[in-house]
Amino acid sequence: xxxxxxxxxxxxxxxxxxxxxxxxxxxxVQVCISALAVVERAREGIGALLLAEEALKDLAALRYLHDxxxxxxxxxxxxxxxxxxxxxxxxxxxxxxxxxxxVTTLERPTQVxxxxxxxxxxxxxxxxxxxxxxxxxxxxxxxxxxxxxxxNPLAPLxxxxxxxxxxxxxxDQQRWAIDVMQRQTSQLSRLVDDLLDVARITRGKISLQKTxxxxxxxxxxxxxxxxxxxxxxxHRFESSLPAEPVWIEADRTRVAQCVxxxxxxxxxxTPHGGxxxxxLRADGxxxxxxxxxxxxxxxxxxxxxxxxxxxxxxxxVPRAQGGLGLGLSIVKALVEMHGGSVGAHSExxxxxxxxxxxxxxxxxxxxxxxxxxxxxxxxxHGCCRILVVDDNxxxxxxxxxxxxxxxxxxxTAYRGEDALAMAAxxxxxxxxxxxxxxxxxxxxxxxxxxxxxxxxxxxxxxLTGWGQQADVARSAEAGFDHHLTKPADIATLLELVDRxxxxxx
Numbered sequence: 001x002x003x004x005x006x007x008x009x010x011x012x013x014x015x016x017x018x019x020x021x022x023x024x025x026x027x028x029v030q031v032c033i034s035a036l037a038v039v040e041r042a043r044e045g046i047g048a049l050l051l052a053e054e055a056l057k058d059l060a061a062l063r064y065l066h067d068x069x070x071x072x073x074x075x076x077x078x079x080x081x082x083x084x085x086x087x088x089x090x091x092x093x094x095x096x097x098x099x100x101x102x103v104t105t106l107e108r109p110t111q112v113x114x115x116x117x118x119x120x121x122x123x124x125x126x127x128x129x130x131x132x133x134x135x136x137x138x139x140x141x142x143x144x145x146x147x148x149x150x151x152n153p154l155a156p157l158x159x160x161x162x163x164x165x166x167x168x169x170x171x172d173q174q175r176w177a178i179d180v181m182q183r184q185t186s187q188l189s190r191l192v193d194d195l196l197d198v199a200r201i202t203r204g205k206i207s208l209q210k211t212x213x214x215x216x217x218x219x220x221x222x223x224x225x226x227x228x229x230x231x232x233x234x235h236r237f238e239s240s241l242p243a244e245p246v247w248i249e250a251d252r253t254r255v256a257q258c259v260x261x262x263x264x265x266x267x268x269x270t271p272h273g274g275x276x277x278x279x280l281r282a283d284g285x286x287x288x289x290x291x292x293x294x295x296x297x298x299x300x301x302x303x304x305x306x307x308x309x310x311x312x313x314x315x316x317v318p319r320a321q322g323g324l325g326l327g328l329s330i331v332k333a334l335v336e337m338h339g340g341s342v343g344a345h346s347e348x349x350x351x352x353x354x355x356x357x358x359x360x361x362x363x364x365x366x367x368x369x370x371x372x373x374x375x376x377x378x379x380x381h382g383c384c385r386i387l388v389v390d391d392n393x394x395x396x397x398x399x400x401x402x403x404x405x406x407x408x409x410x411x412t413a414y415r416g417e418d419a420l421a422m423a424a425x426x427x428x429x430x431x432x433x434x435x436x437x438x439x440x441x442x443x444x445x446x447x448x449x450x451x452x453x454x455x456x457x458x459x460x461x462x463l464t465g466w467g468q469q470a471d472v473a474r475s476a477e478a479g480f481d482h483h484l485t486k487p488a489d490i491a492t493l494l495e496l497v498d499r500x501x502x503x504x505x
Contacts, residue, residue: 002046002047002126002130003027003028003047003126004028004029004030004045004046005022005028005030005049005050005119006030006032006047006048006049007019007029007031007050008032008035008038008052009050009051009052009054010054010055014052015031018050021115021116022115022116025116025120027123028047034061035056035058035062035064036061038064038065039068042068047122048079048081048119049078049081050081050083050119051065051083051096052083053083053085053090053096056093056096062092062099065096066100075133077125077129078100078101078102078126079102079104079125079126080100080101080102080103081105081119081122082096082100083105083106083108083110084105084106084107085108086107086109087107089105104118104122106118150188150191153188154184156180157185159180160176160184161181163177164177185487189487194327195326197326197330198326198330200468201333201334206333208254208337208338209251209253210251211249211250211251211252212247212249212362213248213249213250214245214247215245215246215248215255215280215289216241216245216280217252218252219256219280219289221252222256222257222258222259222260222263223237223259223263226263226267229263229264229268230263230264230267230276233267233268233270233272233273233274234273234274235274235276236273236275237275237277238275238276239278240281241280242280242281246280246287247362248287248359248360248361249360250338254334255334255338255359257330257334258335258342259289259357261328261330261331262289262291262331262355262357264327265327265328266291266293266295266355267293269293269296269353270293270294270352271296274293274295275293275294276292277291277293278290278291278292282361286358287358287361288356289356289357290354290355291355291356292352292354296353297347297350297351297352297353298344298348298349299348300345303345303346307331307332307342308329331357335359338359338360339359340357340358340360341358342356382501383407383409383501384409384429384430384500384501384504385409385410385411385427386400386408386409386411386428386431386432386497387410387412387413387419387422387423387430387431388400388403388412389414389416389419389431389432389433389434389437389442390432390434390463391414391415391434391438393414395434395486396412396413396414396434397412399432403497406497408497411426416437416441416445416448419449420445420449423449423454423458424454427454427456428456428458429456429459429500429504430458430459430460430461430496431449431458431459431461433445433446433460433462433463434463434464435462435464435466442462442464443475443477443478444478446460446462446475446478447478447479450479459481459496460479460482461482461484461493461496462475462482462484463484463486464483464484465485482496
C-alpha cells in the first residue's frame with residue numbers, strides 16, 4: 001500500500017518548506033521537479049499529490065497529470081491537494097479541479113496544521129481504496145474457488161450415477177458408486193456449513209451451547225471426523241492426550257469443529273505421505289491443543305492474515321487439496337467466543353506449519369460423569385406412518401425410500417393440496433414438510449394439517465434448506481414440532497421417528 005505524498009512545486013524553497021513540515025508530521029514525501037516526473041514515479045505507487053497552482057503554467061503539465069488520472073484503474077481515485085492563491089480560483093486552478101477529479105483546494109498562505117490534516121485525510125482515503133481493491137481481489141478469488149469446489153463433487157456424483165444406470169453393473173460396483181456419492185455429498189454439506197457459519201459469525205447470529213466437559217473427548221471427536229481425510233492422503237498421524245481429564249466450559253460440537261478444521265487443514269496442505277501430530281496439554285490456567293505438520297508451510301509474515309475471511313496464501317492455493325479457505329477464520333471466531341486464542345507459525349515455504357488453540361481451563365472438582373456417545377437408532381417399536389412432502393421429487397422419493405427401508409410406511413406428495421387430500425384419507429403419525437412448495441408454503445400446509453380432524457395428531461417436521469434462527473422461529477409459529485435443515489442428519493431423524501412410534505405403541 002502506497003503512503004507517499006508527491007510534491008510538485010516549482011519553487012525549490014516552497015518544496016523544501018513543505019517537506020520539512022510533512023516529515024516532522026511523519027508523512028513520507030517525494031519531491032518531483034516536473035509533472036512528467038510525477039507520472040513516471042507514480043507507476044511505482046502514489047498516496048496523494050500535493051500540487052502548487054503555479055506548477056501548471058505549462059499547459060503540458062496539466063495534460064500529463066490529466067492523462068495519468070484518466071489511466072487509473074477503476075478502484076483508484078488519486079487524492080490531489082491544490083495550493084491556490086488567496087481570493088479567487090484562477091482559470092488554471094479551475095481547469096485542474098475539473099480535469100484531475102478528486103481535488104481539495106487550500107488557499108495560501110495556509111497553516112501547517114491545516115496542510116498536515118488535509119494530507120492525512122487524503123492518505124486515509126487512499127488507504128481505504130487499496131483496502132477495497134484487496135477485498136475485491138480476495139472476493140474474486142473466493143468466488144472462483146467456491147465455483148471450483150462446488151464443481152469438484154459434482155463430477156464424481158455424476159459419474160457414479162451414470163454407473164448405477166449402466167446395464168449389468170456388478171454389486172461391488174454399486175457399493176463403490178454409493179460410497180463415492182456419500183463422500184461427495186458430505187463434502188458438499190461441509191462447504192455449505194462453512195458458508196453458513198461465516199455468515200452467522202459475521203452478523204453475530206451464532207450462539208454457543210456451553211457445558212462443562214472434558215476437552216479430551218472433543219479432541220477425540222475431531223480426530224474421528226478428520227481421520228478419513230488424513231488417511232486418504234496417506235499421512236502418518238500421531239496424537240498425545242493426557243491421562244487425566246482437561247475440563248473446560250465449552251460448546252462441545254464447536255470446539256470439536258475447530259480442532260477438526262485444523263487437522264483437515266494440515267492434511268490438505270501436506271503432500272501425500274506426510275506426518276501430522278496433535279498434542280493436548282494443560283498449561284497453567286489454559287488448555288493448549290497443538291497441531292503440527294511437515295507440509296508446504298507459509299511465509300512467517302502471513303501468519304496473522306491466514307485467519308482472515310477470504311484470505312489464502314497465494315503460493316499454497318494450487319497445492320491445497322480442496323476447500324474454500326474459510327476454515328481458519330471460523331476457528332478464530334469460535335475460539336475467541338470461548339475466551340481463547342489461536343495462532344500459527346511456520347519457518348517458511350516447505351517447512352511445515354504449527355497451529356495452536358488455547359482455551360481457559362476449569363478446576364477438576366465437580367466434574368460430571370462421562371456420558372456414552374449416542375449413535376443413530378432405528379425404531380424397534382414398530383412401523384410409523386410418515387407423509388413426505390417436497391416439490392423436489394428426487395428429495396421426496398429418496399427420503400421415502402430410506403424410511404421404507406427402515407421398516408416404516410410412507411406416502412409422498414409434491415404439492416400442498418395433494419398432501420392435504422392424502423392426509424385426510426391416510427392420517428400420518430409424522431409429516432416431513434418442505435417449506436417452498438409450488439401451491440402454498442410449508443407453513444400454510446402445517447396450519448391446515450393441524451386444522452384437519454382426522455383423529456390423529458401428526459408430529460410435524462419442517463425439512464428445509466432454510467436454517468437460520470428466524471426460520472426456526474417461523475416454523476414454530478406455524479405449528480411445527482421440529483425444524484431440520486437439509487440434508488437432514490439421518491441418525492437424528494430416525495431417533496425422532498423412533499420416539500413417535502413409541503408414543504403410539
